[in-house]
Amino acid sequence: MTAEKPRLHVLLAGPRGFCAGVDRAIRIVEEALKRHGAPVYVRHEIVHNRFVVEALERQGAVFVEELSEIPDDGRPVVFSAHGVPKTVPAEAARRQMYFLDATCPLVSKVHRAAEQDHARGRHLLLIGHAGHPEVVGTMGQLPEGAMTLVEDAEAARRVAPPPGAALTYTTQTTLSVDDTAEIVAILRERFPGIAEPAKESICYATTNRQAAVKAVAARSELVIVVGAPNSSNSVRLREVAERAGAQRAIMVQRGAELDPAFADGCATVGITAGASAPEVLVREVVDRLRERFEITVEEVTVAVEDVVFRTPPMRAVA
Template sequence: MAKTGKTPYLEPMTVLTVHLATPRGFCAGVDRAIQIVERALELYGAPVYVRHEIVHNKHVVDRLKAMGAVFVKELDQCPPDRPVVFSAHGVPKSVPAEAQSRQMFYLDATCPLVSKVHVEAERHFIEGSEILLIGHAGHPEVIGTMGQLPDGAVTLIETVADAQNYVARDPENVAFVTQTTLSVDDTADIVAALRARFPSIKLPHKEDICYATTNRQDAVKAVAADCGLMLIIGSAKSSNSQRLVEVALKAGTPAAYLVDDASHVDWTWFEGVTSVGVSAGASAPENLISDLIAAISARYETEVIESSGVRETVTFKLPRVLTDA
């Protein structure tokens, strides 16, 4: 097999099976957040300011920039007379408080399932419980959740070791919540460690890891063992996308990579591979998946098999100020 650069030239009869995981790509929370920015631009004109990336995907952010969205790190970079949107990951309470003090018009695009975690954490705080948050340090969702309560009210638990080493002031009055985009299996191990140490620990009324994260991980598990290679489309900043790579490897695929889009694929990964799995994180647009399939098909004779996973029908309403206008 001769090669030019990184693109392999294959024998005419070489067939590559592509297992397309279902569901994949956009979830309802991401779709809602993007629509909020689009609708704000339509109603109020450009520029509309967005605090942090609305979702963790460069292609989404660049498209919204082209429409007139301006992405900033903090509110002091926004003029007080233009709309500002808070990202889908959620924000500390100090952010809307600052916006109100400056009399800014703001739209909160926090995913409703993240808001549910915020409400749970506040309920535990009111009840006087010690609150543990299972999540990843520095992630915007974790910053937002911890920022719902006074400093020191929430302790971050990242690993099983953290759970085993945590010393409670009152072992009978501990509660936990979780980041919504974690590995289901890894989180189960941490929860098991916490329950072993604190049998009366208060659990979420309903699983905090969101339906979309769970469904996408299950879909990857369903195809990974049949694939010599797994490609996940998503940003390195995206927690749920990173977890899909980890899930694929644990489920038995020998190699798995996270790529922003088809242009980031190293075609040497395909050498000796007869089947490849494809999925995408919850903030990756469907067109990136189609482009990847097209790029594979341009180099291989392909058979695309779409898995029969969960068909998602969840939708979240836009803020009323946008729908009533």
Template sequence: MPSSRVDHDTTRRPALTVLLAAPRGFCAGVDRAIQIVELALARFGAPVYVRHEIVHNRYVVESLKAKGAVFVEELDEIPDTDQPVIFSAHGVPKSVPNAAKMRNLFAIDATCPLVFKVHMEAGRHYTEGREIVLIGHAGHPEVEGTTGQLPEGTVKLVENTADAEAFTPGDPARLAYVTQTTLSVDDTASIVAILKRRFPEIVGPTKEDICYATTNRQAAVKAIAGKVGLTLVVGAPNSSNSLRLVEVAERAGCPKGVLIERAEDIPWPLFEGISAVGVTAGASAPEKLVEEVIEAIRERFMLTIEQVTTAQESIAFNVPRALREPANA
């Protein structure tokens, strides 16, 4: 979308400014995961099996289903097959690739490299004899994947500041923390501050675990939140980074943040009496859905669209070698 655009058709429509946050939408890990499924379908044909949603977005999942992807929650739902079995971008416990190997399944791992980095950190801390605190949300696939890298009970989950205050380690001198990649930057900083105050010797990551895309999208929302009466976040209800954007918008001064999946979910009554709306998208939401939302708003308002850019992103990740090698290799 252009950085600034004014709709000059003034017929009966009230004026509205849309502040479009940038960066928004797909991150490099999501883009890579979707590419992996599409390349596997192009190279090996349908069906291609995917364990769990490849990314948390219904539109993306349905689009891939239409091309021949079959989504399952567990490997035992997959028949014996030579077709590819892809693990989602969120990462999986070690038990999953082990089970795939036992069945001789052709597994392709679409785990985001930044999530894999957290797995490696947790493994290193464990090898060095440290107790590991994982800051994250219970039940999220990424948390289950990270926890599942190590023996049961090795990783202790801390979800909030109350958990951080209550946590009792076995040995405060042998303690480390890692984090889910899609958390609120501010919330995580508060939790880490408590852990460092209580356990000064705790070891953290050399580079923050919260990924660049999560950080950038939250910063962009902060830049517009105080200037709008409503912030629309395009994303899925099970998308952690999208939910955090709603929270960030409201904490940064926006009276109301709302998560929507599609244009049909726009809460029109909330537009009453406001002159500016913010729009952003979670890291697993395609730009096409943002455009759909803008066009739905345009049908009701005379729009001025301003893109507010707080960072430029140029990161890209390679797909696995199995999809890069020539077909005859």
């Protein structure tokens, strides 16, 4: 007689997974492949998820880190959802490349706001993570020295902008809402005249996913975040879950990576997914837990998202 499986209640955070910017970027690559055939070159991972990247590679996408890796063969080139410095489209134009910009429209708004602040004579403090493609792209919108990166609260306490400069700040779109609030408070205290940005830079999807993981973490012994280790918003979800009451929070890229024994002794497990992780990977994780436990599933939804971004126009097939 087969032993009865222990029971486990699974809380699925909502919203989770793909945001509108990620969905748009993937659709741009897929549409380019449909219209023009393979290969379609993509500068940098279109989004930070190997499952997505490998699926597009099977369709004929070729991922590169720099334009110098792409031959002058007239094939389409797509820029990733994270955004690129101005030097990249300038180089593509110089080489007469046919390029499609898949930068998330909300990241593009940060770029345009940075340009406007620079035109007003303000020095920008950019709150974000050094080396992240979005930060590299945002800093690359302005001349060198026009923006100073502030990575964390400690950096905010010691940052030294140009003496006498009018200041404002902006942020990477995928930061921890709570961490950013702490950094902004420090900057306001140190620089009372700092100008407030016209709009919040942390995107709606980041804010909603962090609110949702807080809701499930408060009821869970373990939270599983489905996402890639180089995905900023996924890493932030794990950190938020740990601070919001979960005894443990772990990150896996897909179900095969999960040892279901991690949930031994738990009554309730929360699951969420970063904005670049497709729902099929969440289902893999649930199925992996089901191998060891008798599962009940509850959706915990804190917001309903209906944002859709249009794709840019594409050339007709020659």
